[in-house]
Amino acid sequence: MNVDSARIERSPFSQATVSSPKPVVTDYEARKKVLQKGFSPEAVPPNLDAIVIGSGLGGLSVAVVLAKAGKWVLVLEQHSKAGGCCHTFQEKGFEFDTGLHYVGQMHKTGMTRVIMDQLTDGQLDWVKLEDPYDFITLGDKEYQMVSGKKAFVEQLERQFPEEKEAIKEYMRLSKLVVRHTPLVAILKMIPFWLSTFLIRRGIVHWISPVFRLLHTSHSKITEQLTTNQDLRAVFGYLFYGVTPKNSSFYVNALMIHHYKRGAWYPRGGASEIPFHMIPIIERSGGALLTRARVSQILVSETGAAIGVSVQKGPNSAVKIYAPVVISDAGIFNTFEKMVPPHIRSKPEIQTILNLVQHSMGCFLVFVGLRGTKEELGLKSSSYWIYKHNNLDSMMAKYAALPREEVINNLDMMFVTFPSAKDPTYQQRHPGHSCMTIFTMARYDWFEGWSGGRARNRGADYDAFKMEIAHQLLEVVLAKFPQLRDKVDYMEAASPLSHQYYLATPLGDTFGTDPDLRRFDPLVMATIRAKTPIPNLYLTGQDVFSFGVIGAVHGGLICASAVLGRILYLDLALLKKKLKTEGHKKET
Structure with a gap:
């Protein structure tokens, strides 16, 4: 499937596929069949049109759009669960998110809502969080953010x-x-020569x-x-x-x-997003397979991508072929690890790599609380806590810290209560609540333990990680003293955790570093879905911007490139139609 043969005459989007959300599926085995379908050569569909590396929202979004355009798509996920940062995990009776905390612009007929409805056939029930949705603490002052234009x-x-x-x-x-x-x-969709001409002039x-x-x-x-x-x-x-x-x-x-x-x-938690996207891929003849680590992107003698090699044990691999390969693994994984050395060394690939750098990692603390939302006095609001109001000096100081000084300088954090945001949490985990604490973290603070295995990196690693976790928790408990005797479970995730579970090169939370250089117009035009390697495309955070919705737009831009169609025009027309129909119903 080259770009010319992939062109479609009709929009892949239609309101006819969108229906009211069905009740949340809580049966573990039923969810496992969708989210944890393990890789085997026999499970690979025949006559593939495209292979997508990675099942984060960038990979899932492009796969769903291609599936709606009638393409057979195989999504390969190295982790045991699909969804990337939207996967969840359970421990000791608690369920935790790993990346999605909340999303904006989900009002009816808003563009983001229209997009997500199309990508899930309307099966996500979005719960609006109470106001104020954000509390911002700057030293001894607190500010509030409320909804409404x-x-x-x-x-x-x-x-x-x-x-x-x-x-x-x-x-x-x-x-x-x-x-x-x-x-x-x-800038990312028009011919590159035209983008550079417009920018340089x-x-x-x-x-x-x-x-x-x-x-x-x-x-x-x-x-x-x-x-x-x-x-x-x-x-x-x-x-x-x-x-x-x-x-x-x-x-x-x-x-x-x-x-x-x-x-x-999303009602039911973050994993509802991949849970409702995967069936769309499957209905079109495609599949999403987990525990499928792509070790190499296969290229032809002419240098075009023709498939991938999936690691199947230490000394064996399975080769899978398709006319289009799409990577949601990020720029660094794709160009530094997956493409063959003779391709990697090409000047046009090195130019892209030299334009960007790794983003900072993050540190997460997962806290299980004994009691319901009402019993604990929890809100669905989120809390941003800063020691003082000079964010420039605070963040610069923090990013420059040596490892031994980190624990005494945890001056910024984000706190959220997923169980208070999800109306189904008590149904699924009665008498339990959960809290997540988030801050940034440099990879090199933990790099000395990178040679160890997940959950077995040594007592000194566990001690360092949990000391940070306890310090962060103490700040939170000072703000929410009613929770002090309610903590039943606590675990922490460092950049090494993200490197293992999400296959990010250095635990890079946001893909390439979202600094000023990254958003220079020429860099934005250069880093696009279509790569210098024929038939190889990029999707996800690195294509447009970071975060959940940034990854989705990366998928839409990628699908536009593969299908040779500006899908945003289709979405804009659909949004206008829905808005007009909404006004007619009101009158």
Whole structure:
């Protein structure tokens, strides 16, 4: 299936496939049949049109779209469970998420909702979280974020009454970013020579100011808007491992806008997302197989991708062929580990690798609590806790710490209660609740134990990891003292955990580092779904942007490249149709 033969005349999207969500499937064996279908050569479908490496949302999204276009797609997942950061795990009667905490813009007929309904046939029931959906602690002060286009701004103005002009201007720039984001995506879809011509001649800046905002520091813009350090921090409170002074204003403004209408969570937990995407792939003749580690991308004598080699034991491999290979394994895994050395050394591949670097890893603490949401006084809200309001200095200091100083300098964290967000949690885990604490972490703090095996890296590793976990927990318990005697279970995940379970090279939580350089227009145009290797495509976070929805858009951009069709036009038409129908029903 080359691009020309893959072109389709009709949109793969249709509201006819979307139906009301069915009750959450709680039977473990039924879920296992979907999410944990192990690899065997016999399970590989014949006459494949495409192979997708990795079942994160980038891989699943492109696979579903291709399946809806009538293609036979095989998704190969190295872990025992499908879903990437959307997989969940259970321990001691508790269930924990591993990556998805909440999603914005899930209101009816919103573009993100339309996309997710199409990718799941409408089977995800999105639960809106209570207001305030986010609490932001800056030292001894606390700020709140509430949902609603007007209410969001009004709440900010109530908290910063002297900063109405700054807030107004930030919202204006945020709206501009959202409206012009399709132009950024187009840079990755039009011919590369045209993108580079428009960028190098400065024409893109005449087309839209969004291209200037792409590679302008968030701190630089906010410092021009206000001298209020608390407000600057609130504008950039959603941390992702990059200081505000080295992050793109475009990205931060996009995230703030993403949650302006509020935050949502899938009923039944994060694993509901892959659980409802995989059957769509299977209905079209495809499959998703787990425990299938791709060791190499196979190439022809002419240098085109023709399939993959799946490791089947220490000395054997299974070769699977398809006319299109799509990697959701990330730029570094794909180009540094999977393609043959003679391909890897090509200047065009090295150029891409030299444009980006690994993102910072993260550290997660999973806490099991005895009691229900009501008994423990838990909210579905999330909490961002900072020791003070200068995020630039705080994050820069933290990122430069030697390992021995980490434990005494845990100055920022994110706290969420998945069990309080999911109305079905008590049905599935009665009398139990859970909490997740998240902060950033450098890989080299843990690298000395990388040679060990998961769950068996040694007592010193466990001691270091759990000491960090306990320090983070103490900060949280000071905020929620009613939980102090309710902790029944605690485990922690370091960048080594992510390296093992998600096959990220250095525990890179957000793929390539989402710093200013990453969002330079020329870099954005260069890193695209279509790679310099014929028939090999990239999907996921590295294609467009990081995070859950960033990965989904990476999948849509990739599917557009493979199918030779700008799928966003199809989605825009569908969204307009749904909105019109909604207005007719109201009248």
